[in-house]
Amino acid sequence: MIIFILFIMTIFYMLSFLLNKFTSSKLLPPLPPGPTPLPYIGSIISMLRNKPTFRWIHRMMDEMNTKILCVRLGNVYVISVSDPKIALEFLKDIDRIFSSRPDSMSAYLTSDGYLDTVLAPMGDHWKMMKKVLSSEILSVARHKWLLNKRREEDDNILRYINNQCQKNIGFMINGLVNVRIIGQQYSSNMIRKLMFGSRYFGKGREDSGPGEEEIEHADSLSTILGYVYAFCVTDYIPCLRWITDFDGHEKGIRKAILTARKYQDPLIDERIQQWKDGVRAEQEDLLDIFINLNNPPLNVGEIKVQILDLILAAYINVSNNIEWAMGEMMNNPRLFDKAVHELDMVVGMDRLVQESDLHSLNYIKACVKEALRLHPVAPFNLPHVTTADSTVAGYFIPKGSHVMVSRIGLSRNPEVWDDPLTFNPDRHMSGSKEVVLTDNNLHTFSFSTGLRGCPGVLLGSTMTTMLLARLVQGFTWELPPNEPHVDLKENLHDLAKAKPLFALAKPRLPSHIYLTLDYDGNVN
Known part of the structure; x- marks a missing residue:
């Protein structure tokens, strides 16, 4: 059946191609360089034979020595750009016609039919949702309003690490910590606290670690992020979707979305009912803000999808950046010593670093920015459609x-x-000028630019910088015995570190500092 359909489509394609050849203008400039496509299916077969697709695309760009590549997949032209000047043309100079999103099975399912902001195409709904995020959810005023909740999670992650330092694990040395889990736990706890007022869906653990519910929820987020705008065959040959889940993407993402929303949606429904019943009268977190919006009001579906959007964005970016930054710095103790020295000079050792200190911690921010540069969270930005x-x-x-x-x-x-392949935070230090994580020249792709620029710059920058500052200030970090250096190899199928970073943490501040971290901060 599939072969027959492809045969019929090939005939239609050939007829369309011949018609266009005789009617189109010969004065059009050429398409960007790329592989020669087959009729109708384009380079789909080559894509399937060269997984992962992003490495195949980058390999072709290197082989063809081009900064802009065109690959036809089905009837869709996929344009890849690796030059900042060309990227600025797309994302800033003429972004009016390049700021929409392509239709995608994974994006449609994740956004419940494009009810969100990040995945929604350009239009009135997108403008409304972006206005809500910018003015009500991620504004400077709202950021200040949520300071105490962020501070609780800054303290909680130190409490968790300190608890690991006190444990005896058989004959193992105390304090063996999985830095990847630290980053994931911090970011997911943080966004849950800001959104729902609680860091746990269930009871959590006595040592401040995640419970079974949080682990399952985090796993589902990782799965969703792995599928959103993955190179799925049915996105380029849509008719196949009605015949078969060609590469298993739809089954995988549907299951992950159900798991994530299994934990989130009941909390939202319960809170909405509380406001209707008059049980709740004071706004305490972002969910309360979403529910009580008046200009414009959001329906239940829009609230649920937008919350999933924010949780996904916060979850992966912070943890990826921190693991890479810590690994690179541990491989070069001189860099780590410079970061420690800056914290000791600016903050001292008699108190914990706070958000109010961040403007003076240029070297810490330079380490974060260098990790964003050398180890981005994904090979491409979310796609735009012209x-x-x-x-x-x-x-x-x-x-x-x-x-x-x-x-x-x-x-x-x-x-x-x-x-460019060397981790060097000093490249971002420029005298007395404050280091910022944004880059409107697109020499690094941290928060994008133009109409689709990330509205969560302030929250994302604060979370990432605060976590690195707390880790560096609060503990000394060493590699486990018999590991002379950190293995900095990437995964084949994504840009994450191939092996999780394990390190030995030892408290470096006076003991009374850690005793102030006994506050539970949990609101179940």
Whole structure:
């Protein structure tokens, strides 16, 4: 059946191609360079034979020595860009026609039919949701309002690590910590506290660690993030979706979404009912803000999907950055010593670093920025789709093309960065000028730019910088016995560190500092 359908489509494609050849203008500029596509299916077969797709695309860009590549998948032109100047043309200079999102099975399911902000196409709904995020949820005023909740989670992660330092695990040395879990726990606890007022769905653990509910929820978030805008065959040949789940993406993401929302949605429904019944009268967290919005009000579906959006964004970015930063710094003790020295000079050892100190911690922020540069969370930004024919960098970009900016192409570009594969925070230090994590020139792709720029810059920057500052200030970090250095290899199928970072943590501050961390901070 599939072969027959592809045969019929090939005939239609050939007829369409011949018609276009005789009717289209010969004055159009060429498409960007790329592999020669097959009729109708384009380079789908090559894509399936060269997993993971993002490495195949980057390999072709290297082999063809091009900063912009065009791969036709089905009838969709997929444009990959690794040059900051060309990327700025797409995302900033003419972003009016490049700011929508392509239709995708994974994005449609995750956003429950594009009810959110990040995955929604351009239109009135997207404008409304972006206004809500910018003015009500992620504004500077709201950030200040939530300071105490963030402080509780800053303390909680230190309490958890300190508890690990006190444990005896057989004959093992105390304090063996999985830094990846630390980052994931901190970011997921933080966004749950800001959103729901509680860091746990269940009871958690006595040592401040995650319970079974939090672990299952976090696993589902990782799965969703792995599928959203993955290179799924049915996104490029949509008719196949009605026949078969060709590569298993739909089954996997549906299951993960059900698991994530199994924990989130009942809390939202219960809270809405509390407000209706008059049981709740004071706004205490972001869920209360969402429920009580008046201009414009959101329906239940929009609230649930937008909350999932925010949880997904917060979960992966912070943990990925911190694990890579800690691994790189541990491999170069001189860098770690500079970070420790800065904290001791700015904050001292008689109190814990606070958000009010961050503006003076330039080297800590430089370490975060360098990890964002060298080890981005994903190979590409979320794809944009062009709403009109256009010309960029002298190439024709047809309407409906999917445009993807290569994060690693920008951040590891030897024409922009000296020795680009070396972790060097000093490259971001520029005298007395404060280090910021944003980069509107797109020499690094941290929070994007233009109409689709990330509205969560302040929250994301604060969370990441505070976590690294607390880890560096609160503990000394050493590698386990018989491990002379950190293995910095990437996964094959994504850009995460291939092996989780395990390190020995030992408290470095006076003992009375850790005694102040006994506050539970949990509101179940």
